[in-house]
Amino acid sequence: MGLSLKKNDTVFVISGDEKGKKGRVLAVYPKKEALIVERLNMIKRHMKPSKKYSQGGIIEKEAPLRISNVMLVCTKCDKPTRIGQKILESGLKVRVCRKCEEVID
Numbered sequence: 001m002g003l004s005l006k007k008n009d010t011v012f013v014i015s016g017d018e019k020g021k022k023g024r025v026l027a028v029y030p031k032k033e034a035l036i037v038e039r040l041n042m043i044k045r046h047m048k049p050s051k052k053y054s055q056g057g058i059i060e061k062e063a064p065l066r067i068s069n070v071m072l073v074c075t076k077c078d079k080p081t082r083i084g085q086k087i088l089e090s091g092l093k094v095r096v097c098r099k100c101e102e103v104i105d
C-alpha cells in the first residue's frame with residue numbers, strides 16, 4: 001500500500017451499498033481502515049437534546065465506509081484510480097494517479 005487517502009479527496013465507492021457513488025472525504029481513520037464520506041452511508045441516530053441539537057430527535061449522520069471499498073478519484077483525469085507513490089528529488093513523497101501518472105497532491 002502506498003500513500004493513503006486524505007480529507008477532502010473525492011472517492012468513488014466500488015463495493016457495498018453505496019457502490020457507484022462519489023463523495024468528498026470528511027475524515028480518515030487509518031487504524032480502523034475506515035473513512036467518512038460526505039452524504040454517503042447515512043444512518044439515522046436518535047439524539048438527546050443538546051447545545052447543537054436543541055430539539056433532540058432523529059438526525060442523519062454519515063457512518064464509516066471501509067477504505068478498501070473506495071478508490072480515489074484523480075483530480076487530473078477524473079477517473080477512480082489506485083494511489084501510486086513517487087519520491088521527488090527533494091525527498092518528499094507524493095501521491096500519483098496510476099491511470100494518468102499525474103501527481104495528485
Ligand SMILES: [Zn+2]
Pocket residue numbers: 074075076077078079081097098099100101102
Ligand atoms: Zn489521473
